[in-house]
Amino acid sequence: MSEPASENPRSPDRASAALNAAMLLLGGAVLLALVVKACGAQPGEAFAAFAKGAFSSGVAWGQTLSRALILTLCGLAVALSFRCGLFNIGADGQMTAGMIAAAALGTRLLPAGTPWFIGLPLLMLAGMLAGAAWSLLAGALKHWRGVSEVISTLMLNLVALIVLPYMVSYAFLLQRADTSERTGTALPDSLQMRGWDGTSFHSGVFLILPAALLVWLAVYHTRAGLSLRATGLNAKAARACGIPVRRVTALVFAAAGALSGLAGALGVAAFGYLTFEPLYPNYGYMAIAVALVAGLHPLGVLPAAFFFAVLEVGTQAMESRAGVPHEVVYAIQGAVILLLLARGVHLPGTEAAGTAAETGSRE
Amino acid sequence: MDFLDPFLAATLRNATPLLLAAMGELILERGGVLNIGIEGVMLFGAFFGFLTAWATGSPTCGAAAAMLAGALLAAVLAGMVLRLKADQIVVGMALNLVALGVTGTFNSALQGWLRRQGRPAQPSAPIFEPLLPALGALGNQTLITWAALLAVPCVWYYLNRSERGLELRAVGENPAAAEASGIHVAACRFKACLAAGMLGGLGGGFLTISQAASFAPNTTNGRGFVALAAVVLGRYGAWGSAGACVFFGAAFSARDHFQATGLKVHPEVLAMLPYLLTLAALAFTLQKRSGAPAGLGKP
Numbered sequence: 001m002s003e004p005a006s007e008n009p010r011s012p013d014r015a016s017a018a019l020n021a022a023m024l025l026l027g028g029a030v031l032l033a034l035v036v037k038a039c040g041a042q043p044g045e046a047f048a049a050f051a052k053g054a055f056s057s058g059v060a061w062g063q064t065l066s067r068a069l070i071l072t073l074c075g076l077a078v079a080l081s082f083r084c085g086l087f088n089i090g091a092d093g094q095m096t097a098g099m100i101a102a103a104a105l106g107t108r109l110l111p112a113g114t115p116w117f118i119g120l121p122l123l124m125l126a127g128m129l130a131g132a133a134w135s136l137l138a139g140a141l142k143h144w145r146g147v148s149e150v151i152s153t154l155m156l157n158l159v160a161l162i163v164l165p166y167m168v169s170y171a172f173l174l175q176r177a178d179t180s181e182r183t184g185t186a187l188p189d190s191l192q193m194r195g196w197d198g199t200s201f202h203s204g205v206f207l208i209l210p211a212a213l214l215v216w217l218a219v220y221h222t223r224a225g226l227s228l229r230a231t232g233l234n235a236k237a238a239r240a241c242g243i244p245v246r247r248v249t250a251l252v253f254a255a256a257g258a259l260s261g262l263a264g265a266l267g268v269a270a271f272g273y274l275t276f277e278p279l280y281p282n283y284g285y286m287a288i289a290v291a292l293v294a295g296l297h298p299l300g301v302l303p304a305a306f307f308f309a310v311l312e313v314g315t316q317a318m319e320s321r322a323g324v325p326h327e328v329v330y331a332i333q334g335a336v337i338l339l340l341l342a343r344g345v346h347l348p349g350t351e352a353a354g355t356a357a358e359t360g361s362r363e
Numbered sequence: 364m365d366f367l368d369p370f371l372a373a374t375l376r377n378a379t380p381l382l383l384a385a386m387g388e389l390i391l392e393r394g395g396v397l398n399i400g401i402e403g404v405m406l407f408g409a410f411f412g413f414l415t416a417w418a419t420g421s422p423t424c425g426a427a428a429a430m431l432a433g434a435l436l437a438a439v440l441a442g443m444v445l446r447l448k449a450d451q452i453v454v455g456m457a458l459n460l461v462a463l464g465v466t467g468t469f470n471s472a473l474q475g476w477l478r479r480q481g482r483p484a485q486p487s488a489p490i491f492e493p494l495l496p497a498l499g500a501l502g503n504q505t506l507i508t509w510a511a512l513l514a515v516p517c518v519w520y521y522l523n524r525s526e527r528g529l530e531l532r533a534v535g536e537n538p539a540a541a542e543a544s545g546i547h548v549a550a551c552r553f554k555a556c557l558a559a560g561m562l563g564g565l566g567g568g569f570l571t572i573s574q575a576a577s578f579a580p581n582t583t584n585g586r587g588f589v590a591l592a593a594v595v596l597g598r599y600g601a602w603g604s605a606g607a608c609v610f611f612g613a614a615f616s617a618r619d620h621f622q623a624t625g626l627k628v629h630p631e632v633l634a635m636l637p638y639l640l641t642l643a644a645l646a647f648t649l650q651k652r653s654g655a656p657a658g659l660g661k662p
Contacts, residue, residue, distance in 0.1 A: 035468060087452050147645045150399060150452060151592050155638045158585045162638075166631035282463075288456055325471030327580070331464025337457035338439070341449035 053317020062199030075290030090153030092284025093160035098261025101130030131261015139253030184274030378612025387562030399455025402587030403462030408564030433564015535656035
């Protein structure tokens with residue numbers, strides 16, 4: 001099988017990627033300035049709060065990087081799925097499933113004195129398995145019943161959003177006994193990934209780089225990765241070449257779910273407990289923006305995730321210091337995606353997505 | 364009957380936004396455009412309908428604004444998909460984010476402004492009065508519900524009996540062939556987008572100017588996605604989709620009404636019901652003869 005045939009001819013080259021990035025920064029800043037103005041805050045003051053919130057201190061950097069970790073893992077999951085022509089937009093639900101599994105394992109199943117070098121890997125494994133299982137529910141519905149993964153993953157996201165508060169609302173599940181607030185039982189000290197020096201910079205942040213490298217290696221330098229890309233470009237042709245399209249599809253569902261689930265497990269280990277509200281609200285949807293800005297390239301996910309983490313932390317600081325609503329971040333993300341699409345950044349093999357769906361349901 | 368009557372009435376109420384959104388989505392999908400952004404369209408309608416009703420004091424103005432806001436967002440979809448040939452699913456997701464952000468920002472800004480004015484931070488808008496209260500609990504519905512019920516035969520007639528509907532379906536099945544036979548594909552789809560936006564916007568508006576009198580962030584809460592599923596479940600037909608909407612409406616009311624019967628069911632389990640039923644229903648219908656337009660999702 002020749003390598004060039006599977007390369008995507010329309011993947012953006014470096015210059016246009018740089019242009020995209022520049023446009024992104026400019027577009028984001030202009031939009032943000034407009035909103036700041038509309039809210040009656042001083043733009044200068046608000047932007048100072050933004051920069052301060054995201055960069056000024058160790059605390060700020062810790063906030064930014066710990067969020068970049070979640071966005072990187074979920075962004076990798078989305079990039080992997082889209083690359084294969086699968087619109088798995090369930091990163092949110094898969095992350096939540098990973099969170100719940102990790103919390104359940106850490107607080108209910110593992111003995112109290114489990115050392116961290118045994119407990120944390122188990123926690124991460126539990127998160128990955130739960131995320132993969134949640135994702136494979138959608139995969140199975142597509143595989144055997146031909147249900148579009150778009151609708152099934154959206155539904156599973158909504159279900160996960162209800163399971164989470166359910167878990168922390170009842171004592172026989174994961175509710176914490178000693179407070180009146182509805183939070184989950186805290187993980188034992190040895191299983192919490194405490195931030196360094198009172199910041200939220202925890203050891204999990206070091207996983208950002210290896211995770212992206214691993215996915216990059218898998219996508220570009222393994223046989224399975226080649227099958228994945230070929231399937232994304234044209235599922236029918238891929239199958240004609242002898243690629244087991246259905247097996248590749250199942251594998252991608254599992255891998256994407258595992259990545260999102262890992263994000264959830266790391267998130268809960270960093271927080272130490274579950275809360276009634278999701279710990280990282282809407283991050284699974286932000287991950288779509290991350291993956292698109294990255295051009296669906298695993299290494300591109302790194303700067304993209306960092307950019308959106310800065311945006312997230314910065315706007316939160318703007319809300320508390322300058323009174324600019326934090327929700328604006330979603331509008332900016334949506335606008336960024338639209339801007340990118342308007343500039344003609346296409347997904348690799350999107351026209352093949354339809355054929356992937358067809359071949360997935362027949363046979 | 365003191366259980367069944369309110370349950371059925373609530374089912375109709377809960378089905379109303381789904382019906383409106385699903386009818387719009389049906390028209391659009393038969394024309395070959397898939398709008399995942401329906402959730403955002405509804406959210407836009409919900410907020411701007413509420414805002415207008417609150418500002419003008421008239422729910423009718425609110426309903427008009429809801430339709431306008433929905434159509435505006437759908438026009439963005441049309442521009443991106445029809446002119447720029449962008450991917451429909453990604454555009455839809457982006458629109459959902461935009462709607463979540465814009466409505467959330469405006470809502471926070473509005474509340475902040477009201478607080479500074481020393482007024483209650485949670486404004487409430489005037490809502491439609493129920494029509495025909497004489498018909499009992501079941502008939503005690505607002506204008507929008509009646510409109511939603513009326514929309515079903517209208518959409519059916521449009522799609523299956525009118526010339527325009529035939530053209531639209533031709534566009535959905537095979538855009539290239541439709542273009543060759545002299546139908547203006549883009550114009551046809553653009554009109555479908557606007558219609559879907561207006562219906563979806565009104566469906567969202569129903570939540571804030573008829574069912575409740577206030578706006579909460581993300582008040583639509585996945586209803587757009589449920590409407591999307593209803594169209595698939597109804598095999599892309601008006602009656603089938605409407606049936607699916609009523610079914611999901613019943614699932615939503617079951618959540619509220621089982622409590623009253625004293626059955627020991629956790630409310631969370633009931634809250635999941637509509638979404639789980641959607642999944643189950645999709646899994647147990649044969650997708651092979653789904654009746655999906657052949658050109659769905661294709662530029």
